Amino acid sequence: MNVLNEVLAWLTDxxxxxxxxxxxxxxxxxxxxxxxxxxIAAAVALPIGVYIGHTGRGALFAVNLTNLGxxxxxxxxxILMFTIFGFGIAPVLVTLFALAIPPIVTNSYIGVRSVDPxxxxxxxxxxxxxxxxxxxxxxxxxMPLIMAGIRTSAVQVVATATLAAFVGLGGLGRYLIDGLAxxxxxxxxxxxxxxxxLSLVTELVLGRVQTLVVSKGLAERGADAAVRAxxxxxx
Amino acid sequence: MRxxxxxxxxxxxxxxxxxxxxxxxxxxxxxxxxxxxQSSVTVGSTNFxxxxxxxxxxxxxxxxxxxxxxxxxxxGNREVVFPALEKGEIDLLPEYNGSVLSFLNPDATExxxxxxxxxxxxxxxxxxxxxxxxxPAEDKDGWAVTKETADKYGLAKVSDLKGKASQLxxxxxxxxxxxxxxxxxxxxxxxxxxxxxxxALDAGGPLTTSAxxxxxxxxxxxxxxxxxxxxxxxxxxxxxxxxxPAQNIVPVGRKDxxxxxxxxxxxxxxxxxxxxxxxxxxxxxxxxxxxxEKVASDWLTQQGLL
Amino acid sequence: MTDGPAPVLAAELIRWSWIGDHLDxxxxxxxxxxxxxxxxxxxxxxxxxxxxxxxIRWPRLYGPILxxxxxxxxxxxxxxxxxxxxxxxxxxxxxxxxxxxxxxxILIRNIVEGLRGVDRDVREAAEAMGYTRARQLLQVExxxxxPVIIAGIRIATVTTIxxxxxxxxxxxxxxxxxxxxxxxxxxxxxxxxxxxxxxLLAFTADLALVGLxxxxxxxARSRGR
Numbered sequence: 117m118n119v120l121n122e123v124l125a126w127l128t129d130x131x132x133x134x135x136x137x138x139x140x141x142x143x144x145x146x147x148x149x150x151x152x153x154x155x156i157a158a159a160v161a162l163p164i165g166v167y168i169g170h171t172g173r174g175a176l177f178a179v180n181l182t183n184l185g186x187x188x189x190x191x192x193x194x195i196l197m198f199t200i201f202g203f204g205i206a207p208v209l210v211t212l213f214a215l216a217i218p219p220i221v222t223n224s225y226i227g228v229r230s231v232d233p234x235x236x237x238x239x240x241x242x243x244x245x246x247x248x249x250x251x252x253x254x255x256x257x258x259m260p261l262i263m264a265g266i267r268t269s270a271v272q273v274v275a276t277a278t279l280a281a282f283v284g285l286g287g288l289g290r291y292l293i294d295g296l297a298x299x300x301x302x303x304x305x306x307x308x309x310x311x312x313x314l315s316l317v318t319e320l321v322l323g324r325v326q327t328l329v330v331s332k333g334l335a336e337r338g339a340d341a342a343v344r345a346x347x348x349x350x351x
Numbered sequence: 352m353r354x355x356x357x358x359x360x361x362x363x364x365x366x367x368x369x370x371x372x373x374x375x376x377x378x379x380x381x382x383x384x385x386x387x388x389q390s391s392v393t394v395g396s397t398n399f400x401x402x403x404x405x406x407x408x409x410x411x412x413x414x415x416x417x418x419x420x421x422x423x424x425x426x427g428n429r430e431v432v433f434p435a436l437e438k439g440e441i442d443l444l445p446e447y448n449g450s451v452l453s454f455l456n457p458d459a460t461e462x463x464x465x466x467x468x469x470x471x472x473x474x475x476x477x478x479x480x481x482x483x484x485x486x487p488a489e490d491k492d493g494w495a496v497t498k499e500t501a502d503k504y505g506l507a508k509v510s511d512l513k514g515k516a517s518q519l520x521x522x523x524x525x526x527x528x529x530x531x532x533x534x535x536x537x538x539x540x541x542x543x544x545x546x547x548x549x550x551a552l553d554a555g556g557p558l559t560t561s562a563x564x565x566x567x568x569x570x571x572x573x574x575x576x577x578x579x580x581x582x583x584x585x586x587x588x589x590x591x592x593x594x595x596p597a598q599n600i601v602p603v604g605r606k607d608x609x610x611x612x613x614x615x616x617x618x619x620x621x622x623x624x625x626x627x628x629x630x631x632x633x634x635x636x637x638x639x640x641x642x643x644e645k646v647a648s649d650w651l652t653q654q655g656l657l
Numbered sequence: 658m659t660d661g662p663a664p665v666l667a668a669e670l671i672r673w674s675w676i677g678d679h680l681d682x683x684x685x686x687x688x689x690x691x692x693x694x695x696x697x698x699x700x701x702x703x704x705x706x707x708x709x710x711x712x713i714r715w716p717r718l719y720g721p722i723l724x725x726x727x728x729x730x731x732x733x734x735x736x737x738x739x740x741x742x743x744x745x746x747x748x749x750x751x752x753x754x755x756x757x758x759x760x761x762x763i764l765i766r767n768i769v770e771g772l773r774g775v776d777r778d779v780r781e782a783a784e785a786m787g788y789t790r791a792r793q794l795l796q797v798e799x800x801x802x803x804p805v806i807i808a809g810i811r812i813a814t815v816t817t818i819x820x821x822x823x824x825x826x827x828x829x830x831x832x833x834x835x836x837x838x839x840x841x842x843x844x845x846x847x848x849x850x851x852x853x854x855x856x857l858l859a860f861t862a863d864l865a866l867v868g869l870x871x872x873x874x875x876x877a878r879s880r881g882r
Contacts, residue, residue, distance in 0.1 A: 186815045187859030189822040192852040195836045199845050203561035271731070278733045284522075284550065284558040292736050294525040294551060299430045301743070308736035315731035398841050425837050426747060426828035435747045435828075557843050640844050642678065 122302035127309070137290075139310065146287035146314060149205070149280055150273045153212030157273075158266055161217045165224025165265075169258070170250050178225035185218025190276050198283045208280040215276055216269040223265025227258030256331050263326035270322055274315045278307075288314065391419035392608050395441035397432050398425045399556060400636040400643060401490060401576060401629065405445035407647035408620055409602060412656055416616040424643075428554070429454055437478050442608035448485055449492075449596030451475075451603060453530055460531055464597040481606050483614055485599035486621035488576075488629045492532060492595050493587040495573040497563060501586040508589040512570070513543050521546040522562050523572025524554035532595050533572075540594045546570070576630040578637030600624060623654050672846045679847075683835070687854060690831025693821045694862075696753055698814050701760025708761075709768035710794075719769060726762040734759065734823050742827060752824040759820060760813040767809025771802030800874070807870040811863050818859045822851070832858075 126132060132139050168178045190211055197207035231254045239253045255262075278289030291307025294300075392413055396406035403424050410420045423441055426432045433454060435441050448467045452459045455474045461467045468485060475482055496506055504515050512519070516537075527533035528549055537543040550567070552558035555574035563571040564583055573580060575587060602617045632650055635641045651657035676683070712719040737755045745751040775798045783797045799806075825833025835851030838844070 183811070183815065183863055184856075184860065186812070186819065187856045187863070189819045189833070189836075189852060189855050191822045191825070191833060192836045192848055192855065195840045196845060196848045196852065198557070198561070199839060199843060199848060203558060203565050203567050275731055275733060278735065284552045284562060289733070289735075290551070292733060292739065296739050297428060297430055297525040297551075298529075301740070304736055304739050308732050308740075311733050311736075312728060312731040316728070398837055400841060423828065425825075425834060425841075427826060431742065431747065431827060434742075438746055440746050440748065557840055560843070637842065640672070640675070640842060 119301055119305065123305045123309070126300075126302040126306045132306075142286055142288050142290055143310065143314065145285070146274070146277050146280070146289070146311075149208055149212060149277045149285075149287055150270065150318075153209055153277075154216050154266070154270045154273050156209075157213050157216035157269060158220055161220035162224050162262065165221040165262075166228050166250070166255065166258070168221075169225040169228025170246075170254060172229070175225070175229070178221055182218040182222040185215070188214065190215055190279060191282075194279050194283060203284055205285065207283050208277070208285060211279065212273045212277060216273050219268040219272070220262075220265045223261045223268070224258065227261030227265075228254045230261075231257045259330045260326065263322070263329060267319060267322040267326065270318050271315050274318050275311060278311055391421070392443055392604075392613060393421045393423060393441045394443045395426050395432055395435060396422075396424045396445060397428055399554075399574075400578070401574070401633050402445055403643035404629075404632050404636060404647050405600065407644045408651060409443060409445060409617060411648055411651055412616040412620060413613060415657060416612055418613060418616075436480065436603070436605065439605060443602055443604040443613075446482070446601055446603040447490060447598040448482065448601050449532075449598040451482075451601075452596065453532060457529070458531060459596070462593045462596045464599055467597050467599075475603065479606050480603055481609055483602045483604065483609065484618045484621045485601040486624045488600045488624045488626045489598050490574050490576040490600065490626070490629065491590075491598045493573050493575045493590070495563065495571050495580065495585040495587045496569060497566075498584050498586055500569050506586065506588060508591045509537070509594075510541050510543075510591050511588070512537070513541060516543050516546045516570075519546055519569040520548045520550060520567070521570040521572075522550040522552045522559055522568035525551040527551075527572055536594045540592050576626060576633050578630070578634035581630075581634065582638050600629070619656055620651075623656070670845050671849055672844075675844075675846045676850060683850060683854070686830070686832050686834050686851075687858070689829070690818070690821050690833075690855070690858065693749070693752055693756060693824070693829070693831055694814060694817045694858075697756035697760050697817050697821075698810065700753065700757040701764050701813060702810070704757070704761050705764035705768055709765050709772065712765070712769050713772055722765065723769075726765055729758065730762045734820050735826060738824060738827050747828045749829060751827060752821070752829045755824070756817055756820055760817055763813040763816065764806075764809050767812075768802070768806050771805030771809070772798050774805060775801045803874055804870060807866055807873075811866045814862050814866065815859045818855055818862065822855060 135141070165178060168174045193214060194207050194211040197210045201207055201210075228250075235253060235257070236249060239249045244252065277287050278292055280287040281289030281291075281293040288307055288311045291303050291310065295303030295307060394406045394410050394413075396402040406422055406424055410422045413420045426435065426441075429450070432441070432444065433451075436444050448464070448471055449462075452461065452467050452471050452474070456470070459470060461470045464485065468482070471482055494509060494512075496504075500506065500519075504519075505511060506515070521527075521534070523533070528551075529535065531539075534546070534549065538545075550562065552562055552568075552571075555572065555577055559568070559571045559573065560579050560583075562568045563585070571585075573585070573587065579585070580587060600621065602621065604613070628650070632646050635646045636643050648657060708722065712722050734755065737758065738751060741751045741754055745754060779797060779801065780793065783793045788797065821829075821831045822833030822836060824830050825837050830837065832851045832855045835847040835854075839846065839848035839851070
């Protein structure tokens with residue numbers, strides 16, 4: 117197909133890879149918006165999810181938050197934020213932040229909650245108090261799910277950060293918006309491929325981080341699978 | 352137990368909505384995918400308020416003339432909407448002769464109304480389209496700065512930008528960088544050097560408005576009939592050299608849909624609409640947030656066209 | 658320096674009179690939204706089932722199917738719709754094709770996982786009782802896989818409700834039209850209405866599907882979920 121050739125030509129054109137409009141710059145902008153939003157969201161959502169998991173209060177909220185979060189249309193949020201804040205990075209950050217919170221809260225909650233009660237009892241039997249149980253037992257055991265939540269959020273955020281271009285900012289979404297405006301289909305396809313690639317890279321990198329962060333003992337015992345089964349039942 | 356009952360209620364609600372959707376909502380889904388007959392006209396528009404007003408005006412007079420009309424507003428920007436016209440998904444668009452010309456021929460350099468119309472006719476003809484009578488009203492492309500910027504750099508005419516552009520950030524639609532009437536034109540006709548930075552925003556839309564007001568850009572591409580100009584006290588730089596083409600409002604439609612009846616109804620509007628009138632109407636929608644449909648019908652009634 | 662958008666917040670986030678004047682448009686947008694969602698999920702189901710069954714029958718297909726669908730999912734929806742325009746125009750077909758692709762991706766995964774998750778013993782018992790393959794599938798495996806499948810339908814439905822708003826950028830949009838209106842007019846009311854309604858729609862649909870699940874799996878009820 118002719119379009120495929122044009123896309124390849126566009127992607128391999130050296131002009132695309134340099135300058136303030138080049139792919140590297142746009143990718144960095146895209147990555148920056150995503151990183152900022154996900155990091156802040158994790159900083160807020162993790163403690164909340166863990167707290168709910170540890171104390172059991174607000175469980176209904178945590179379990180359903182992901183479903184509710186999926187119901188909020190990001191396009192609407194960013195347009196609303198633009199109407200309130202005007203031009204600038206605020207609309208993008210608020211929207212992506214809102215998008216990233218639900219999976220992290222829900223997964224952190226389930227992760228902590230589904231720690232085997234026997235293990236918790238054993239820890240208490242060993243003389244550990246609430247906070248120690250949390251930090252030394254529950255959190256490490258919840259890591260697989262917590263990381264899964266962060267991964268899910270990050271990938272969603274990267275895919276949605278294309279909206280930044282809609283409110284006049286940078287990022288890979290520019291290729292979609294500009295390509296549409298200039299009727300350059302190759303640019304649109306190229307941009308889409310780049311976003312998909314960045315999402316994939318995010319997924320892979322965070323997957324690697326997960327294997328590093330999760331304690332070897334857990335990984336070997338296949339705790340991941342058991343916990344995943346619990347998640348499916350709760351969903 | 353409670354969950355089941357709530358679920359049951361929700362299920363019932365969904366079913367009810369579904370039935371309503373199947374029954375009464377067909378109009379909402381239709382529009383644009385049917386073949387067009389002589390007696391029905393689909394009016395489309397892009398997504399800014401002037402377009403919405405004009406589309407509603409066209410629809411109103413056509414309806415009065417006994418034509419079956421469907422309005423499909425807010426379809427996107429011209430890049431998306433014009434092909435729809437070519438394909439027959441819509442039959443009629445409120446357009447600007449200069450913009451259509453540069454859309455169909457990006458290298459066009461004609462500037463006066465007559466020149467533009469003459470150049471436009473064969474281009475449209477080749478696509479099965481026709482431009483009806485152009486109106487005296489023009490919505491030209493302009494360069495706007497805030498009053499503060501105008502005072503600070505002493506800007507009143509476009510040629511005042513010379514020597515100062517390198518300190519200024521300019522914003523506008525993405526194609527501003529490449530179109531002859533855009534940045535290249537400033538260089539070629541006025542000898543203005545490169546701006547400090549170009550930000551791709553939109554064409555006279557909310558992004559450019561916000562960025563200009565907040566100082567993220569110093570010079571913005573605007574449409575001269577925008578309500579925002581008065582609302583925020585912007586200064587539109589005077590075009591002291593011919594660069595921007597004429598931008599007369601003109602209905603562009605598919606030849607087979609532009610019957611004499613249709614032409615007559617639309618020409619009546621084109622004869623009466625002026626730049627001042629259009630600017631006033633835009634203000635009602637942009638600033639007072641009135642409904643484009645209401646603004647259109649009020650004006651038409653005033654003019655004795657409805 | 659005047660800051661254009663700020664007065665919007667100060668003045669009115671919701672102008673109730675606007676809502677009153679535009680009930681018809683809002684209703685049309687809502688209906689269009691529902692139609693697009695329902696059709697996309699239905700078509701997605703119709704297409705996902707055979708593909709899922711194929712993936713189970715020939716397990717070697719599953720990896721590639723999952724991989725491709727997973728990758729397609731990362732393509733920004735706006736790009737997909739834009740790409741379809743030259744082929745199917747500014748019509749509902751464009752929106753539907755794009756939306757169905759996304760529901761397909763979600764549903765295949767869940768149908769396969771659901772069917773796979775049926776206890777081997779149960780399947781073998783059915784086989785031992787003389788059930789044909791087809792009967793096994795319809796009367797044993799499918800019902801048992803229902804919770805996971807419906808979970809997938811729930812996700813697909815809620816996700817689609819969000820995606821439909823993106824089609825506003827190509828002239829459709831359902832409730833997304835309200836976002837465009839608010840954007841071009843710099844007016845918060847239609848945007849808020851659009852957000853609230855699509856959230857409510859998603860919430861209602863989700864609840865309804867959970868209710869459906871409870872109806873269809875009576876054996877799960879007695880276990881006191």
